[in-house]
Amino acid sequence: MPYLTRQVIAERVKEMAMEISRDYAGKKPLFISILNGSFIFSADLFRSLTIEAEICFIKLASYKGTKSTGQVITSIGLDTEVFDRDVLILEDIVDTGRTLHQFLPQLEHQQPRSMRVCALLHKAEATIHLVDIAYTGFTIPDKFVVGYGLDYDGLGRNIDAIWQLADREQ
Numbered sequence: 001m002p003y004l005t006r007q008v009i010a011e012r013v014k015e016m017a018m019e020i021s022r023d024y025a026g027k028k029p030l031f032i033s034i035l036n037g038s039f040i041f042s043a044d045l046f047r048s049l050t051i052e053a054e055i056c057f058i059k060l061a062s063y064k065g066t067k068s069t070g071q072v073i074t075s076i077g078l079d080t081e082v083f084d085r086d087v088l089i090l091e092d093i094v095d096t097g098r099t100l101h102q103f104l105p106q107l108e109h110q111q112p113r114s115m116r117v118c119a120l121l122h123k124a125e126a127t128i129h130l131v132d133i134a135y136t137g138f139t140i141p142d143k144f145v146v147g148y149g150l151d152y153d154g155l156g157r158n159i160d161a162i163w164q165l166a167d168r169e170q
């Protein structure tokens with residue numbers, strides 16, 4: 001059995017989109033989706049919004065296999081003006097918090113009107129850098145997960161549910 005089924009994910013993503021649509025009505029927020037892992041979550045959440053909104057993409061990475069390397073690399077940068085915008089960052093998963101801990105100050109520097117994080121998954125037990133997450137899909141244990149955009153060394157992103165890797169594989 002998957003850890004989170006396709007139906008459970010779909011329902012939660014819809015709820016998150018409804019909540020954001022209520023909170024950002026009339027604000028035309030700018031979503032910044034962090035590639036690669038967030039592409040499926042972002043697509044599903046974004047098309048469930050009932051408000052006007054924009055989306056752009058950046059590419060940050062810190063993982064190799066199932067371990068965080070500790071280094072966050074930007075391989076596609078931000079090409080959209082965030083000054084005076086209501087920004088929502090879309091993350092597939094906040095694990096140690098390292099990626100956002102490095103990225104959020106860079107973004108803040110560009111003076112958005114507001115800035116909030118929306119993460120599908122949060123491994124609260126794995127926190128090294130505390131990140132304020134305004135919208136969380138699911139808080140999960142500190143186990144490696146795959147599917148719905150999340151990969152294991154590049155593979156598994158196309159699985160429509162989220163699976164936990166067995167302990168011996170980690």
Ligand code: IMP
Nearest residue numbers: 037094095096097098099144145150151
């Ligand atoms: P952080 O910088 O440690 O918070 O990790 C964030 C990034 O690591 C996520 O955007 C994912 O790309 C990757 N990541 C962390 N945990 C997992 C996991 O369980 N499965 C797949 N990718 C993960």
